Structures are given as C-alpha cells and as structure tokens.
Amino acid sequence: MPSDTIRLPEKIDGWRLAGPPRRVDAANIFDYMNGAGELYLSYHFDHLLVYEYKNDGGNDILVELYDMGGSRDAFGLLSLDWGGETVELGGRGREEGGSNPGAGSGTRSATQSDAGAAPLIVPSSRALYGEGLLRIWSDGVYARILASREGPGVREVILRLGKAIVAERADPAPPELVRAVVGAATDPPWTLRPERTSYFYSHLVLNSLYYLSHENILGLGPDTEAVMVTFEKDPEGGAKRSARLLVIKYPDGAQAANGLTGFVEAYLPDLSGESGPEVRREGGSPRFVEIEDGWIGYRMSGAYLALALGCPDEEAARQVLARAAIE
Amino acid sequence: MKKTNTVVTRRDFIRGTVGATLGATLLGPDWLKGKEAGAGVAAGSSTVVIARDQAVLDEGMHADKAVLRKMLGQVLTGVTGETDTKTAWLKLFGPKDVIGLVPTPFMNPTHDELIEVVTETLVEAGVPAGNIRKAQGRSVDLAPITALVCMPGLKAHWLTGTGTVIKNYILYSGAPRNYHYADSAKLGEIWNLPQVKGKTKLVLVDALRPVCDKGPQFDPRYRWPYRGLIAGIDPVAVEAVGLKIIQAKRDEMRGEPWPLQPPPICVEAAEKVYKLGTSDLAKIDIKTVGWTEGLLV
Numbered sequence: 305m306p307s308d309t310i311r312l313p314e315k316i317d318g319w320r321l322a323g324p325p326r327r328v329d330a331a332n333i334f335d336y337m338n339g340a341g342e343l344y345l346s347y348h349f350d351h352l353l354v355y356e357y358k359n360d361g362g363n364d365i366l367v368e369l370y371d372m373g374g375s376r377d378a379f380g381l382l383s384l385d386w387g388g389e390t391v392e393l394g395g396r397g398r399e400e401g402g403s404n405p406g407a408g409s410g411t412r413s414a415t416q417s418d419a420g421a422a423p424l425i426v427p428s429s430r431a432l433y434g435e436g437l438l439r440i441w442s443d444g445v446y447a448r449i450l451a452s453r454e455g456p457g458v459r460e461v462i463l464r465l466g467k468a469i470v471a472e473r474a475d476p477a478p479p480e481l482v483r484a485v486v487g488a489a490t491d492p493p494w495t496l497r498p499e500r501t502s503y504f505y506s507h508l509v510l511n512s513l514y515y516l517s518h519e520n521i522l523g524l525g526p527d528t529e530a531v532m533v534t535f536e537k538d539p540e541g542g543a544k545r546s547a548r549l550l551v552i553k554y555p556d557g558a559q560a561a562n563g564l565t566g567f568v569e570a571y572l573p574d575l576s577g578e579s580g581p582e583v584r585r586e587g588g589s590p591r592f593v594e595i596e597d598g599w600i601g602y603r604m605s606g607a608y609l610a611l612a613l614g615c616p617d618e619e620a621a622r623q624v625l626a627r628a629a630i631e
Numbered sequence: 632m633k634k635t636n637t638v639v640t641r642r643d644f645i646r647g648t649v650g651a652t653l654g655a656t657l658l659g660p661d662w663l664k665g666k667e668a669g670a671g672v673a674a675g676s677s678t679v680v681i682a683r684d685q686a687v688l689d690e691g692m693h694a695d696k697a698v699l700r701k702m703l704g705q706v707l708t709g710v711t712g713e714t715d716t717k718t719a720w721l722k723l724f725g726p727k728d729v730i731g732l733v734p735t736p737f738m739n740p741t742h743d744e745l746i747e748v749v750t751e752t753l754v755e756a757g758v759p760a761g762n763i764r765k766a767q768g769r770s771v772d773l774a775p776i777t778a779l780v781c782m783p784g785l786k787a788h789w790l791t792g793t794g795t796v797i798k799n800y801i802l803y804s805g806a807p808r809n810y811h812y813a814d815s816a817k818l819g820e821i822w823n824l825p826q827v828k829g830k831t832k833l834v835l836v837d838a839l840r841p842v843c844d845k846g847p848q849f850d851p852r853y854r855w856p857y858r859g860l861i862a863g864i865d866p867v868a869v870e871a872v873g874l875k876i877i878q879a880k881r882d883e884m885r886g887e888p889w890p891l892q893p894p895p896i897c898v899e900a901a902e903k904v905y906k907l908g909t910s911d912l913a914k915i916d917i918k919t920v921g922w923t924e925g926l927l928v
Contacts, residue, residue, distance in 0.1 A: 334808075338737050340848040342790060342811070385845070387852065435851040450849070453691070508812065511893040512789045517640040518813035518896060544887075570638040596645040 307353055307369035307445045310469050317461050319357035319365055328352040346506035347380050347446075348373025348526060357465075363452055367465060370446040376479035376529075378446040379503060381439075384513075386427050386499040388434035391463060395430070395442060395470040425485050425533055426478055426501045431466055438462045442470045479503060481529045484551045484608065486627045493537055494547065494623055500534035514548055514613060521570040522552065522609075523563040529553045535624055547598075547624045548613040560609050564602065567611070572600070592621050601625040639816070644894050650903030653816055653896070677868040677908060677915045680709030683859040683922040687839060692856065694744040694839060699860075703748055705920040706835065706862035720756040723832040724778050730758060731766025731776040731830075733799060734837075735783040738849050741837045742784075745860075749780065749835070769802040773826040781834045781866060785841035785857075785873045791815040792895030793877070794846050796834055796870040797907075803827055818897040819905030822866070834869040836861040841873075843880040855880060858922065867901045867908030868915045872928060874898065875912060879927035 314321050326336075329351040333341035336352070344352070355367040372378045431440045436454035440447040447469050451458045482503060485496070502513055505528055507520040513532050516522070524530060530552045537545045554560040568575050572593055590603035601612035601621035610628035615621035643649045682705035687698040700716075707719035724730060732749060734741030746765070754760050766776055781799050788794030790811060800821045801807045810818050821827060838859040845853055857876065863869040874895060881889040901907040909915060917928055 337848055338807075339788065339790065339794065340738075343848070385850075437851050450851070454851070508790060513892065515641050515644075515890075515893040517638055518816070518893065519638045521638060521640070571640050571642065596642055 305443060305445075305473055307351075307371040310369060310445070310473075312355055312367065312465065312468055316357065316464060317457060318359040318361070319461060320359070322356040322358050325353040325355045325369075328354060342506075342508055344370060344372075344381075346504070346509055346526070347377040348505075349377075361455075363455060363458065365452075365458075365462065365465070366448075366450045367469075368448040368450075369469065370448075372444050372446055375441075375443050375474075375476040376503070378441045378444055379478050380505070381446040382430070382432070382441040383426060383502045384504070384509070385439075386429060386432065386501075388432035388437075388439070390427070390429040391431045391433050391438070391466070393431050393440065393442075393463070393466045393470045395473050395475050425482055425496055425498055425531075426503075427498050430475060431470075433459065433462070436462070438466050440466055440469060443474045443476060445469070445473070479529065481531050481551065481553055484553070484610075484629050485531060485533050485549060486629045494535035494620070494627070495537065496627075497534045497536060500532075502532050504530055504532070510550070514550070516613075517570055519570065521566050523554075523559065523566050524552065527555045528559070528563075533627075535627070537620070545616045545620070547615040547620055549624050549627055550611045550613060551628050551630060552609045552611075554607045554609065557606050560604055560607050564604050564609055567602070590622070590625050592618050592625075594618070603628065603630070605630045639813070639896060641894075649896065649899045653900045653904050677863070677865040678710060678918065679861060679863040679865075679868050679872045679915055680706045680918045680920065681838075681859055681861050681872070681926070681928065682706045682709070682920040683857070683926070685858060685922050687858045688856050692840065694742045696744050696748055699742075699744055699748045700752065702860050702921070703745075703752060703835075706860050707833075709918050709920060710833070710862050710864060716752050717756040720753055720758070724753070724756075724758060726757050726759070727762075728758065728778045729762045729764070729776050731764055731771070731773070731779045733767050733779055733781050733783075734765070735786075735794075735799060736767055739784045739786045739840070739842045739846065739854065741782050742839055745835075745837050745839075746782065749782070767802065769805055769807075771803070773803065773830075777830065778832045779827070779830045781831050783836055785836050785838040785861070785877065786846035787843050787853075787877050787881075787891060788846045789848075790893075791818070791897055792891050792893050793870060793874055793898065795836060795873050796866045797822070797897045797901050800827060813896075816896045816900040816904075819901035819907050822901070822907055823905055831866060832864070834863055834866045836869055836873055838873065838876070841877065841880070843877045843884070853884075857925070857927075865908035865915075867898060867910050870895075870898050870901070871910040871912055871915060872917060876927045883927075 328336045350371045353369045357365040436451040438449040449462045449465050507524045533549050535547050590601050592601045599615040599618050599621040603610050608630035610630055612621045612624040639652050643652050682702040684698050704716040711719040711722045713719040713722055750763050783795045783799040786794050797818045801810055804821050838857045838861050840854050841857050842854045878891055898910050902910045
C-alpha cells in the first residue's frame, strides 16, 4: 500500500495539521534535504509526503512518509540504525512471505527461528523511538516522526501518529538476503550482533558502515543487494575482537565476477595479476589475504560474493567467511 | 568503475598514504591545488581556541546571547592575542572591509543568536552595519565582499564524514553535486577559487549542540549539548579539532570505538593538496577556556 492511502488525524491532542502534505520526489529531494537525498534514492525512493503538526507551544511535529520501492527498501533504511526503544505499533501483523521483491518467507520474529528454519540475524523491531524521533518500517513505507523538542505528552502523541501510519498495513518479513548469513547469536566462536546488521544496495551506504573506498570498487548499485553483519569474540583474558562479513547478491554470476575483480584490483592490487580464472573462480576455494588492519577473506558462488573484513587472523577470517550461506 | 591502483581506499588511510594518492588522482590546475603558499586563507598560526560555558543553553536548549557574547570574546582574544573583543575584531578586519558571514543554513543550522552576537560586536568595533552581510548560498555576489567569517555548525556527515568547515563553502562552487562521493576530496579547491581565496579571516564553529552521526539529516539521539565555540584562522586545524570532538563523542556514546565513516577525505586533501592548513593535531595549539566537563579533547 502506498503512503498516499495513510490517513493522519487533522488534530491530535493540542496539535493540528498545518496543511496538506508537501510532496517531494526524486526531482526535488535535494531541495528538501541537501546532502541526504542520496540515501533515500539509493533505496529505490519513489516519493515523500511531509506533514507538519503545530501546537500553541511552538513544538512542531514533523511527519515524513517515505514511499519506497518495496518493503525491503524500507527495512533497509531502518536497518541502518537499530538503536532506540523498540515500540509496538500494531499493524496487520507479520505475513507469510512478502508481497515485495526480496521479502523472505515465514512469520518468525527476528533472531528467533521456526523449527528447521535458519535463524534471522536482525532485531525484531519495526519501530524505534528515541528522544522525540520515531522511525518506522511499515511494508513499503519508511516513516520518521520528529518533535522539535521532547516534552510531556510528546512521546504519546508521536506513538499515536505511528499507530495511525501502520494501521491495517502489512508487515512483510525481512528480505531473503538476511538469511545468507548463518547462525544464531550464540554460535561459537564468533557472536553475531543483530543490532549491527544492515541491508543496503549502494557503496555510499557501505562506506557509512564500513569504509572501503570512495570509489564503487565492488560494483554495487540498485540491482545489487548487500548485507553487512558484525561478529564479536570475547576471549578469556583477552581484548574483545570484532570482524565484519559482507554478503552481496549480484543480478548474475558475471556481474559478481566483475565486482570481485574490481575489488581485487583496487583493494588488493598485489593479487590483481590473478585477475581472471584464479580470482574469479566461481565456487572456488576462498582466498585469504593479510593487509594492514588484519585479514580479509573472500569467496564467490554464482551471483553471490562474500567478504570477511577486518579479521584479527587467518583462522578468524575462515570462521567468519564460513558464516556466509551462499552455496 | 575505475580500474586503477590510485583509487583511494581504507588501506591508504591506515598506511598514511592518502595525501600522496590524492595528489596523484585529483585533477585541476595548479592554482586550484594551492601550489602557492597560503593559498586559501590568510596567513596565521594553527591555534584553535575552544570556549565553553554551561550557561549558554538553558533547559529548553535556548541560547543565551549574553553568555555567547562572553564566549565569543574568549575565542577572539585567544585566536588574535588581543585583550578584548573590539581590538580582536579590528586585528582581523579593517573598518572598510565588507564582511560576509557564512553560517550553515540546513539541518543543525548555526544559531541565529551567534550570528546576531557576531554582527553586534562587529558594529561595536566600528564596522558599519551596512558592511556586514550574510553570505551563504550559491546566489551570493562575493565580488564586493572583502572578508569572510566561516560559521558552520559542527556535525558529522554520512557522505563526507564531516559537514563542517571545509564543506561550508560548497554552494560557492555553483555545482555542489560535483563535490559529492569521491569528489568530496575536492571540496578544498573551492577555498582557492578567485572570488573566495584569501578572504577567510576567521573560522568560528557553532558547537553549542553538535551532531555526531547521521548528519545532515537530523536525529536527536546524536545531538548533544557541548555548549562550545571553536575558532581559529586555519580552517583545516579547526576542522581537525571538531572531528576529534565528534570522534570522541561517538566512542563515548557506544562505549567502544565507533570510527567516523567514511573518513573525511576532504580534510586530508585540504591539507596535502590544497594547502589550506594543517590537520595534524600534534601541530595544532589547542587552547581551552571555561567549562571542562566533557571537553573531549
């Protein structure tokens, strides 16, 4: 359901809608948010409706309804920051499967699994509140409700607006790609931190999570899906260690091979002489390389490419890369 | 996709080779790259002054102009070595200067109260009110402006790492989209454009309520009341000190290292390629005045 079908109240407690919504689309998004439009465009942004509520105290409440290409896009935006207080707003309930491309199957809550199914690697939250800002993933809509200042009754009003947004809307499952990482959070020896799992398409977003290069060396784009997870290990008597796993799904194997070649040429130029059969070997043995900040491991399989990044040693890189279920 | 070994990567930052790689990859004439000494800014030391006062914000986070005025005097005297606000201003500007104030207009904007206090104290120092104008935006005619005060709000930026000092002149380029993504490294060249070069006499950062993540789109969870002003003549040094504060706050918030990402490549380039100042904290004299709790430097 597009955001245009959402009906917000004209009046809520002491707040009143200031007027009809402002409509922002790809052509004028930079006028509305100079410097931030790229984020939404990278998630298949369609349009944005901006509502303003005003009260006598001058404490405005801004409601932004981002109509994205699909549920996975709205999910991706929420996944960039799982911080805040999880709030339940209702909605129609978790659906089997999903009506949007990339939606996964099952009604399980995140980080819990149905019998026989792989556990998910993301928190179960669909709405997160913190200091006057509520962020919502509701099917293909990503919403932000922001009070100019938090005060008595503000949180309650914001949550009521949130409930009006999600009412009767579907709650598809997270995108299927989040299942391409194996393991419950307690799997030894590396513990996955669900609150650090992010789903995205663009190298700009990747760089805001884990910088590799200002250039798009992996060939990411609107047709590639990616999930980044963080693992931690807390050895007895030792300092906590962390490592990242990046799993990318390209449209096809040829584009995955191009992505890997681009990565090796720019990031591991000492190996670039192996471009071609060795580096691009589909389904071949994983490669492990030591660089300045630890070990990297990578493996390609069909349209998938997995990279273990920032691993403290080769064994860690092997263990982390093994958590990519891309066969 | 570029197939070249001169692409700047994470490894360059770890190895400390960003400057060399950028020098080899950034295109542009030498005059934009700042081959001439003191290219973009008035000559001066890399002293950065931080003034903070708990009373500058009330419980509702409204700025108190009287306290701001005191803090402004503290940073001005610290930067210039003069004894009061008036003589400090007159060391930076002459009475015939046409002064452009360049605040941040969007998302975590520079406080109006700070702009007012700067304007009022300049007038008190003898600068005609008609010679002081707001100078932010692509439509500003910079030709008659002889001096600039760069007045951004301190904030992280999801595309460029920082969205504070070096980025504050992006609209002067007339083509801000040309300075995004990898091309954010070129932000420093704007300071060397003929209509901008050498005019910046003071960088005055509004750090009353900085934002340490998700900028420029505002998320209140990442804004905190630092209650400070940060000032200096060297824009790169002021940027570097602001970055240190932002990074320290991020680590404090998470209770673990939370590196600013992407790394602010424009700062390294501003120093190494465009010769706008120094980003090496070891070479920056940081002076602090006032409230010290949560100083983060």
